[in-house]
Amino acid sequence: MDEARKAGRSAATFPAADEDYFKGMDGGVELSRDEVIGRNNWLVWTAGNDRFWNEITRNAFGNFDLLKTISSHPSLAYGRDNRFWELGLINEPCFEAPKTGAADKFGLWLDRRRTEDAACAAPDPFADAVKYPGVKIGARGGAVPVGSFYGEPTGIVGLRLFPNPDFDEKAKARWDADRYYTDPSYYNDKDLVRPYRVGMACGFCHVGPDPVRPPLDPENPKWDNLSGVVGAQYFWIDRIFGWNYGGDKDRKRWEENEKNYLIQLVHTSRPGALDTSLVSTDYINNPRTMNAVYALGARLGLAKQRGQETLAGAETNNKQLKDYFEPPNTVFTPRVLKDGADSVGALGALNRVFINIGLFSEEWLRHFNPLFGGKPNTAIEIAVGRKNSSYWEATEAQTPYLVAYFLNPKVQAGHRLADLAEGAAHLSTDAVVLDKGKEVFAENCAGCHSSKAPPLPKTLDLNTCNGPGYLDCWNDYWRWTQTDEFKAKMVEIVKAPDFLEGNYLSTDMRVPVTLLETNACSPLATNAIAGNVWDNFSSQSYKDLPSVGEISIRNPFDGKAATFKMPAGGRGYTRVPSLISLWSTAPYLLNNSVGPFNGDPSIEGRMKVFDASIEQMLWPERRAHDSVFGKEGVFLIDRTTASSYLIVPGGFLPEGLQALIDPLSRWLPSIFGEGELRIGPIPKGTPVNLLSNTELYKDDATLAQNLPRYAELISLLKTALRDLKSLPDNATDAEAKKAFANLAKPLLNLSKCPDFEVNRGHYFGTGKVAGTKALTDDDKKALIEFLKTF
Secondary structure: OOOOOOOOHHHHHHHOOOOOOOHHHHHHHOHHHHHHHHHHHHHHHHOOOHHHHHHHHHHOOOHHHHHHHHOOOOOOOOOOOHHHHHHOOOOOOOEEEEOOOOOOOOOOOEEOOOOHHHHHHOOOOOHHHOOOOOOOOEEEEOOOOOOOEOOEEEOOEEEEEEOOOOOHHHHHHHHHHHHHHOOOHOOOOOOOOOOEEEEOOHHHHHHHOOOOOOOOOOOOOHHEEEEEOOOOOOOOOOHHHOOOOOOOOOHHHHHHOOHHHHHHHHOOOOOOOOOOOOOOOOOOOOEEOOOOOOOOOHHHHHHHHHOOOEOHHHHHHHHOOOEEEEEEEEEEOOOOOOOOOOOHHHHHHHHHHHHOOOHHHHHHHHHHHOOOOOOOOOOOOOHHHHHOHHHHHHHHHHHHHEEEHHOOOOOOOOHHHHHHOHHHHOOOHHHHHHHHHHHHHHHHHHHHHHHOOOOOOOOOOHHHHOOOOHHHHHHHHHHHHHOHHHHHHHHHHHHOOOOOOOOOOOOOOOHHHHHHHHOOOOOOOOOOOOOOOOHHHOHHHHHHHOOEEEEEEEEEOOOOOOEEEOOOOOEEEEEEOOOOHHHHHEEEOOOOEOOOOOOOHHHHHHHHHHHHHHHHOHHHHHHOOOOOHHHOOOOOEEOOOOOOOEEEEEEHOOOOHHHHHHHHHOOOOOOOEEEEEEEEEOOOEEHHHHHEOOOOOHHHHHHHHHHHHHHHHHHHHHHHHHHHOOOOOOOHHHHHHHEEHHHHEEHHHOOOOOOOOOOOOOOOOOOOOOOOOEEEEEEHHHHHHHHOOO
């Protein structure tokens, strides 16, 4: 049972909040009561996941600590005054940085409300412990107050502060705030109990500066400078996960952190991207962009035309929007994740997101080994959630309000340059150029990037295609979009004055990666395949998808081309992203790898990134290439920037091993040194994903079938330990590379995703895609002018 159920709390005791506290957001749009509840849910409902994030702090070997993230202690590289620039997080209006830790009863350097400012004097309504009483469990109500079940504001949008029920009198006596910030021997103790737990709402990853109302100072926004649907485009997961990274303030500390392989791993996530399977690991490093939530109404309309999915078994337990569901097992739905896996209905997709950020962690964490894996993932069941979790039931009761918020016409409308006075300076007034851009878009892009299209041929019914016959249907559809008839009709549609109105600018279809040629790690994700952790949240149609065939990949050690057979069972496809507000959402591709990042949310800042990114999209040869084989045409491969180790501080090791650290550091200095476990060195220039994508077991195999895999892993481990043991203390990169050479081929053979080029693919308009033509430079420039109007 979850903490709420254990404490005797039913779902009915967690009422949805209806205070319109965030009124200035989203352009100051007027919301109905239901829509207000939905936005509040998005921004402050954490569903008891403060327990989960507290557990992850222990599991991450001291690298991750949200209580440090919300702090402004002088020892940190960041604080409220530079939080947006350093971390990409959104400072909550009406707060300021602490000058000392004295304002907090436990000595922590947490943001304080500016009550002396009349506009900020009213308290946060969600922190009202009388109206929204928290869950009394453990030390709550004793050493610490019970508080509100919405928590207290932290000064960062999307993070809420809760009393820690484990902070009893014993923990209180041991607590030392100064050592918590400054003493590694103190804070690197897995048994350290902090006075607070930090909970996370969806808005943490989805609120960002409003593109058409950007703040003058991004570190000090007002509510009317923020959008609840634009996405956390400036979010640095590597700096948040690695709280001690040092930043510009302390380059020496960053150089030390570079030696930590886990930091190298999360450093592959560009700003605005993260691997949503980082915790429920599927052994694939897979950072993906946090997309904006635009045009849900148009998207649901498209679902009625092309989104039919069949549900089976436990999938049918998902809550449904009644107008999009035909009992007992047919749903008309958008496909939400990049790989199109969230395919059980809009409500089911939203409820799954709450689980992924820690809802009912008592149960969820039983289905996999967080962060590191090592045991088979199993399906978390909706039926178990309803039986044992009051937070689960309360979440399911609130997500229909969330849909109402997203469906508000002004919230979902997108952000257009034309809505800005300053936008005129960036928009072409040349009717001939814009007309040409519309023709180029209609003939080359609209087959995937428009929800308005000519009527389908009578022989093609996309609503009955999803499932084992989907690839044949897709191929028929793609051939149709390349016909002169389709293109001529599409030109008429694009040139119509209302083309952009109510257009999702996507078909929401699943495109085979063999056509896209983009990095295959996202469509290889396995969490939603049959029997895996998200089994209940992916449709039977998804699970029945056929293999897309073979893809071409490059060997990261010699640069040579090879082939890789894509598996079936849901994998191999990428859902078409929307182009709404394309001008404000660069860099591009599913992992933000195409284009630069400048951290500037102003109109001018966004346009500089757009110009550079769209150029790389349409002229792929201008994209970044690999530091080793770039001259041979190999696109960017994320490689370690320094000789690194898998580092586990001594305080996070089992007690029996802690006692042996001193003698072990003398006998095996390359593995045990400085009071910690260090496995390495992993040489500088090693492909990061070579290690992270090691498939510890096959998802679709039995234990007996996996035994040969385990034998391979044991053999590889023996080789690794032998070679590492042979290295001298302080081995050079050259020595480490020589020792590591024996591991390269075995690790490639064990890779779950051996595709290392992160910014390749989407070659439409270049002539490289079969059946398509190359655009001239003038065609591309005209297309860009039209794309700016989206």
